[in-house]
Amino acid sequence: MAEPLRPVLVVVPTYNERENLGPVLSRLHAAVPDADVLVVDDASPDGTGQLADEMAAADKRVRVLHRTEKTGLGAAYLAGFAEALKGEHQVVVEMDADGSHAPEDLPSLLEALSDADLVLGSRYVPGGEVVNWPGHREWISRTGNLYSRLALGVSIRDITGGYRVFRRQVLEELDISSVSSQGYCFQVDMAWRAVQAGFRVREVPITFAERERGASKMSSTIVVEALWRVTQWGAARLLRRGEGTTRSRPAPGGGADAAADDPAHRVVGPATAPLTGTTAPEPAPPAEPTPRDTVASDGTLRA
Ligand SMILES: Nc1nc2c(ncn2[C@@H]2O[C@H](COP(=O)(O)OP(=O)(O)OP(=O)(O)O)[C@@H](O)[C@H]2O)c(=O)[nH]1
Numbered sequence: 001m002a003e004p005l006r007p008v009l010v011v012v013p014t015y016n017e018r019e020n021l022g023p024v025l026s027r028l029h030a031a032v033p034d035a036d037v038l039v040v041d042d043a044s045p046d047g048t049g050q051l052a053d054e055m056a057a058a059d060k061r062v063r064v065l066h067r068t069e070k071t072g073l074g075a076a077y078l079a080g081f082a083e084a085l086k087g088e089h090q091v092v093v094e095m096d097a098d099g100s101h102a103p104e105d106l107p108s109l110l111e112a113l114s115d116a117d118l119v120l121g122s123r124y125v126p127g128g129e130v131v132n133w134p135g136h137r138e139w140i141s142r143t144g145n146l147y148s149r150l151a152l153g154v155s156i157r158d159i160t161g162g163y164r165v166f167r168r169q170v171l172e173e174l175d176i177s178s179v180s181s182q183g184y185c186f187q188v189d190m191a192w193r194a195v196q197a198g199f200r201v202r203e204v205p206i207t208f209a210e211r212e213r214g215a216s217k218m219s220s221t222i223v224v225e226a227l228w229r230v231t232q233w234g235a236a237r238l239l240r241r242g243e244g245t246t247r248s249r250p251a252p253g254g255g256a257d258a259a260a261d262d263p264a265h266r267v268v269g270p271a272t273a274p275l276t277g278t279t280a281p282e283p284a285p286p287a288e289p290t291p292r293d294t295v296a297s298d299g300t301l302r303a
């Protein structure tokens with residue numbers, strides 16, 4: 001078997017995760033000792049940012065990107081990705097700090113990258129599971145996934161999940177500066193862009209656990225945003241199909257206006273149904289202005 005791609009950078013967004021950050025990073029380094037970590041903290045009032053600085057001072061695998069305002073999960077990840085692309089990491093991981101994404105699952109996600117460009121940790125493929133989630137949360141998640149699958153014509157079972165592994169090339173080639181979605185929608189947006197660009201997307205089972213400490217930042221706005229945007233993308237897809245628009249075949253892993261039903265794209269792994277999507281991406285709205293991030297002399301990053 002091929003050696004897993006290296007080096008790996010795990011981007012961990014935090015907002016008020018003081019109780020969770022330490023345990024999660026310890027588990028991460030027990031599972032993948034050579035993983036580097038970039039904590040992206042939005043000036044958490046509970047002092048998560050200072051704690052992260054202390055951890056960074058004690059462990060050279062850890063760095064911290066401090067941002068001045070809470071601008072949402074999507075914006076935090078995008079800032080982390082931009083920072084990641086300044087360095088040499090070949091693999092970039094999305095992982096929440098609340099313990100829902102088990103670091104112990106990361107080795108299998110990394111391994112799956114050997115024949116994929118984007119690996120999605122999936123609760124809804126065989127072997128995947130959700131532990132301790134209230135029934136209504138799982139219902140929202142499953143319904144959102146079903147709706148996205150139908151609207152976008154993709155076979156991905158868990159397109160809203162946020163535990164993911166990207167080959168660097170995916171982040172380089174997708175125009176991530178134009179992504180402005182947040183929350184669940186951010187996850188759908190990134191995966192949908194990757195599908196349309198012809199990247200190989202693979203789902204790998206994970207065990208997703210409800211956070212034990214700290215407060216969720218989920219809100220009804222996040223659900224409504226996802227519904228609205230997925231409906232727009234789905235409608236655009238159907239309109240283009242109705243117009244009989246034909247698109248030239250991109251190189252695998254190629255440009256952003258690749259067709260989702262192009263044979264170059266496939267969902268590999270447990271979800272193997274053929275994709276029926278046909279459209280180019282909806283022109284993305286302009287990115288929200290984000291604070292500039294700078295590197296301080298101590299190596300700490302400041303927004
Ligand atoms: N930097 C930053 N991190 C955030 C922001 N919102 C959420 N996060 C972090 O993103 C991760 C996921 O947030 P959660 O509140 O757990 O949201 P969720 O996982 O969608 O919702 P739950 O399932 O209820 O936990 C956690 O590590 C949060 O601390 C934000 O505005 N800025």
Ligand SMILES: [Mg+2]
Pocket residue numbers: 096098100211216
């Ligand atoms: Mg969470």
